[in-house]
Amino acid sequence: MIIAIDGPAAAGKGTLSQLLAERLDLAWLETGSLYRAVALRMLRDGSDLRDSRTAVKAVEHLDANDLNDPELRREDVGQAASRIAANPEVRAALVGFQRDFARQPPGRVRGAVLDGRDIGTIVCPDADYKIFITATPEARARRRFLELQEDGNQGDEQQVLATTLERDARDSERSTSPLRPADDAYLLDTTNLSIDAAFAALMAYISGSSDCILG
Numbered sequence: 001m002i003i004a005i006d007g008p009a010a011a012g013k014g015t016l017s018q019l020l021a022e023r024l025d026l027a028w029l030e031t032g033s034l035y036r037a038v039a040l041r042m043l044r045d046g047s048d049l050r051d052s053r054t055a056v057k058a059v060e061h062l063d064a065n066d067l068n069d070p071e072l073r074r075e076d077v078g079q080a081a082s083r084i085a086a087n088p089e090v091r092a093a094l095v096g097f098q099r100d101f102a103r104q105p106p107g108r109v110r111g112a113v114l115d116g117r118d119i120g121t122i123v124c125p126d127a128d129y130k131i132f133i134t135a136t137p138e139a140r141a142r143r144r145f146l147e148l149q150e151d152g153n154q155g156d157e158q159q160v161l162a163t164t165l166e167r168d169a170r171d172s173e174r175s176t177s178p179l180r181p182a183d184d185a186y187l188l189d190t191t192n193l194s195i196d197a198a199f200a201a202l203m204a205y206i207s208g209s210s211d212c213i214l215g
């Protein structure tokens with residue numbers, strides 16, 4: 001079983017993907033962490049984010065430790081990831097890994113859930129379930145602002161909203177694999193939903209699909 005989940009930043013797709021993975025016994029790949037890991041490496045090396053050769057080299061040198069680096073969650077790393085994600089060579093270099101993960105997930109699992117921006121449209125267009133999770137920019141900025149506060153960071157909610165809108169625009173307007181729902185995606189707006197309610201809606205969608213085998 002392959003579940004493809006897409007949507008803008010802070011819509012809830014990470015939390016919901018993880019819950020689905022646990023409930024349905026699936027491996028989970030947060031594909032944003034791949035773009036973030038490339039961006040973090042380039043920031044640390046002081047590389048020019050527009051330099052395709054260096055970015056593709058960074059992809060080739062990625063390893064499992066890079067994907068677990070706590071610094072990946074930094075706000076500036078998210079912005080840098082969004083910039084390098086507009087580069088078609090970087091996307092091409094990362095797509096194979098994502099498809100391999102979907103086809104042959106690690107461990108004894110029943111399949112995989114991948115979340116990102118182009119999973120239902122480009123990475124796994126034949127996924128069994130395609131879901132697009134969204135929420136208003138204000139709701140997403142508020143969540144991100146509260147997360148930053150919880151992590152002990154000072155923040156300004158208006159500033160978080162501005163960077164959220166900037167990232168949305170860049171991710172949606174790029175010419176290669178822009179953020180958009182697949183034509184046959186199930187759309188879920190989490191603006192006024194708790195995580196429990198959103199998860200229940202997804203489970204209802206998945207169990208309502210005739211070819212789904214739920215344990």
Ligand code: DC
Nearest residue numbers: 009031032035081082085116117118
């Ligand atoms: O999901 P995230 O916020 O960790 O992703 C960081 C950036 O990576 C996001 O702004 C755009 C890019 N990204 C992408 O272009 N395609 C994906 N499948 C996942 C992330």
